[in-house]
Amino acid sequence: SSDGGGESGDEGGQVVDDDVGARGAEDIGADAAVDTDDEPLSFDVADVREYERSLDFRTGVLSRHVRWMTPSGKDVVIDYERFVSFEEKHLAVMRLTVTVLNSDAPVTINCQLINRQDGEDVYGGGVPATAKGKAGFDPRKAEKIEERVLQPQEFWQDGLRSALSYRVTESGMTIALVGDHIVETENDYSARTLVEADIAKNVFRVQARAGVPVTVTKLVSYHTSRGVPARELVDRGRRTLDRVEREGVAAQFERQAAWCEAFWERSDVVIEGRDELQQATRWCLWQLAQAAARADGQGVPAKGVSGSGYSGHYFWDTEIYVLPFLIYTTPLWARNALRMRYLMLPSARKRAGQLNEAGALFPWRTISGEEASAYYAAGTAQYHINADVSFALGKYVRATGDDEFMYREGVDIAVETARLWATLGFWRYNESGEPDAFHIHGVTGPDEYTTVVNDNLFTNVMARFNLRFAARVVRQMAEEAPAEYTLMVDRLGLDPSEPDTWDLAADAMHIPY
Structure with a gap:
């Protein structure tokens, strides 16, 4: 980049x-x-x-x-x-x-x-x-x-x-x-x-x-x-070609075919009776393979590797549309993409601080981890990117049981994203002066043509998940992995009361539906 x-x-x-x-x-x-x-x-x-x-x-x-x-x-x-x-x-x-x-x-x-x-x-x-x-x-x-x-x-x-x-x-x-x-x-x-x-x-x-x-x-x-x-x-590069030429060109074609055979064995979706739909589905699966197989610590751009549209930036597409498939077919690729988000946390923390919020805010569009969106209303205001990342993380851990990744790196994502929601939202009190509902205002949901709204349904539902997910992971670590929990508390400066605060906000989240 x-x-x-x-x-x-x-x-x-x-x-x-x-x-x-x-x-x-x-x-x-x-x-x-x-x-x-x-x-x-x-x-x-x-x-x-x-x-x-x-x-x-x-x-x-x-x-x-x-x-x-x-x-x-x-x-x-x-x-x-x-x-x-x-x-x-x-x-x-x-x-x-x-x-x-x-x-x-x-x-x-x-x-x-x-x-x-x-x-x-x-x-x-x-x-x-x-x-x-x-x-x-x-x-x-x-x-x-x-x-x-x-x-x-x-x-x-x-x-x-x-x-x-x-x-x-x-x-x-x-x-x-x-x-x-x-x-x-x-x-x-x-x-x-x-x-x-x-x-x-x-x-x-x-x-x-x-x-x-x-x-x-x-x-x-x-x-x-x-x-x-x-x-x-x-x-x-010279050594790569020396090795390839010793192996022979025919061997490279054979290895490519063998890789593809293994991919289709675990990833194919078979549709009977509609050849055009079958071909279109396999074309989409092929695009996922091309975009994710060799990402090697990088993200999956919105256009995959099909072109340079959107300047090669990563968006929420990765977590919401791509990872759910990879999690169940090639979980290692999904883990690599989530680890890319983990490595972005220093920039995400800095970004949240610039907006006077706690925790971390992942960039709406990025390559390096810095926010690259040129338009606030359809960029940074899409705070739901935080919950999108946590949602994919939760789905990955549930499907794979990869607690090692969760406790070493994933928990940092869950905690820091939850912290942002806790300060971005606010409480509305009832006539008795008691907290009644938790609101999130001034955000943009997936509908980029209706920007900067109050209590966007998608954003609030996903934020509620994010808050509950972080609280559950922290408590689970305390019970099942006390050594990792202690390291995490020291690393993130976690206050013991924070998970309770997140649960309260999640339970009181205003859902306009």
């Missing part, structure tokens, strides 16, 4: 940071740069006789088949396969096969590693989101960052291998890509490599004979870190 440089808006002093997901250096592969007989394949004008693009959920491989008739009458078949490995976390594999069916012809294959964040992307497209505050601004689209995001570090080429590496300007994160190529053909060919700061280009010129294919397999290792120098990441 790249912290976009200070305050993006004031809105009552609520926005403290502009946390934007940088796109990083990406490989756009060989499919966009093939020409035959000096005639480039351009889908805008090409005479395409056959075209098929498919994603095989069983193997985890995206395939494309194109049959193209060039203006000079060359009949060309292009088959392309690619996958980002679930099993080998740093690896992407792309395999391109070109066959000229009806005559001899020169074929050029252009493979690239390219920094699409800062470099010129001739294959990219789309319209970036308009700057904040301008007409047409769409918060679902990625924000355009005017300054350079990725600072070049080490880049080189060695034979068919090439490397690019960067340091993110604001966050200091480092990124390194190392690419290599394996050429398989009985045709004569030459290869040339060009590496600059924002692009590594491998050009293969093949004297293709009729019916004799040429296959180029591109292997890319992708390493990132919050503290390791780029040079070390490049070395790690």
Whole structure:
């Protein structure tokens, strides 16, 4: 992520940071740069006789088949396969096969590693989101960052291998890509490599004979870190490719398929009699797998890994929509996502303090843990994010029995979020001067078109759960894990009366229904 440089808006002093997901250096592969007989394949004008693009959920491989008739009458078949490995976390594999069916012809294959964040992307497209505050601004689209995001570090080429590496300007994160190529053909060919700061280009010129294919397999290792120098990441990338090439490309395809088989065995939802609904359901499950399988301590962005919409931010989607599925199919992924929230607690405590509240307030949208919402009414005012996180935590512990996580880290989430509700709400007294009802005013519920309301039903019901959950966990720890309870009391400065206060507020919560 790249912290976009200070305050993006004031809105009552609520926005403290502009946390934007940088796109990083990406490989756009060989499919966009093939020409035959000096005639480039351009889908805008090409005479395409056959075209098929498919994603095989069983193997985890995206395939494309194109049959193209060039203006000079060359009949060309292009088959392309690619996958980002679930099993080998740093690896992407792309395999391109070109066959000229009806005559001899020169074929050029252009493979690239390219920094699409800062470099010129001739294959990219789309319209970036308009700057904040301008007409047409769409918060679902990625924000355009005017300054350079990725600072070049080490880049080189060695034979068919090439490397690019960067340091993110604001966050200091480092990124390194190392690419290599394996050429398989009985045709004569030459290869040339060009590496600059924002692009590594491998050009293969093949004297293709009729019916004799040429296959180029591109292997890319992708390493990132919050503290390791780029040079070390490049070395790690080199070692990754050395290991992968020793194992063989076929083994990578087999491992990908085996991973997918295991995923579907525990995660599939079978719908009989409606093929379209079955396909749509499996597509959604696949998106969950892509977004969560290799999050590795990070969150699940609102758009998953399908694009850079919402600037890569995490919202409540993770806890309310994603984790309930993962909890029952792959609980480790759910635990990792909850631990990401635990690691955000220092920033969440700071945020609550800025709003003169106790405990912790998780950010409505974030990457680093800082609030990145530019609009208070539809951002920070959605205090229900606290209860959403606690709700997912409670569901996870009930389903898995993972008391170790609950007592070591989860309890901190439960206590600090409950503390916020206890100070955010207020008591209304009856005519006798006794506390009658607990209210929460000035909040925004899930309906972002009706903002800053009093006693939002969803918020109050979820806050009630949060308060009761925290009180129950604390009492359970005192009985079942006294040693961990003592450590928690010291760590959080818990007053023995707090759980009773939370229960009173929960029992008296005003529910406008």
